[in-house]
Amino acid sequence: MANIVVVFHSGYGHTQRVAQTVADGAGAQLLAIDADGNLPEGGWELLAAADAIVFGSPTYMGGVSWQFKKFADASSKVWYTQGWKDKLFAGFTNSATMNGDKVTTMTYLWTLAMQHSGIWVSMGILPSNSKAATRDSMNYVGGYGGLLTQSPSDASPAEMLKGDFDTARAFGERIATVARSRE
Numbered sequence: 001m002a003n004i005v006v007v008f009h010s011g012y013g014h015t016q017r018v019a020q021t022v023a024d025g026a027g028a029q030l031l032a033i034d035a036d037g038n039l040p041e042g043g044w045e046l047l048a049a050a051d052a053i054v055f056g057s058p059t060y061m062g063g064v065s066w067q068f069k070k071f072a073d074a075s076s077k078v079w080y081t082q083g084w085k086d087k088l089f090a091g092f093t094n095s096a097t098m099n100g101d102k103v104t105t106m107t108y109l110w111t112l113a114m115q116h117s118g119i120w121v122s123m124g125i126l127p128s129n130s131k132a133a134t135r136d137s138m139n140y141v142g143g144y145g146g147l148l149t150q151s152p153s154d155a156s157p158a159e160m161l162k163g164d165f166d167t168a169r170a171f172g173e174r175i176a177t178v179a180r181s182r183e
Helices: 014-026 043-049 066-074 076-081 102-115 162-181
Strands: 004-008 029-032 052-058 088-095 147-150
Touching: 004 014, 004 043, 004 162, 014 029, 014 052, 014 088, 014 147, 014 162, 029 043, 043 076, 052 102, 052 162, 066 076, 088 102, 088 162, 147 162
Parallel strands: 004 029, 004 052, 052 088, 088 147
Antiparallel strands: none
C-alpha cells in the first residue's frame, strides 16, 4: 500500500475538513502545519518516507497562507539533496469566494512540487458545467490541476457543501490509485 501524506495548514478549520476528506479517500496520514508555520515532531521524517505528498493551504490574498509558505521555505533543505525527487504530489485549496484567485495558490503548490522534481497528479474529474449542476455536484468549482473548494466567509467548517467533500474524497482516491500504480 502506498504511503501518502497530506501536509496542510488551515486557518479557520475549512481547509482542515478538506484535508481530512482527501486523506480519507487516499488512505493517507494527516500532517498539520501549526499556527506558527511548523511541523510537529517527526513531520519531516514522515514526508521523507512518503510515496506521495498532498499539499493543502487556504487561499489568502491570492496565495498560500504564510504558515504554509514558511513550511515550503523550510523544505529547501530537502530540495538541496533532492530528497523528494520522483515522489507524487497533488494539491488543494479553499477560499471564501468562488474564484478567490485559487489558481494562483494551485500554481504555487505545483511549482513547489516541480522544485522538488516531483510528479504532479491532476484532478482527473471533469467539472460540473451543465445547467443541471448544483453546488452539491462533483467538481463544481471546476479545478483541473488540483482540488478547488469554496466556503462562504460566514460559514462554519460544519456548513461546507457536500459536493466539495464528494470531490475531495474522489480526488484522494485518484491520488491513491496513481500511487498504487507505481508500486
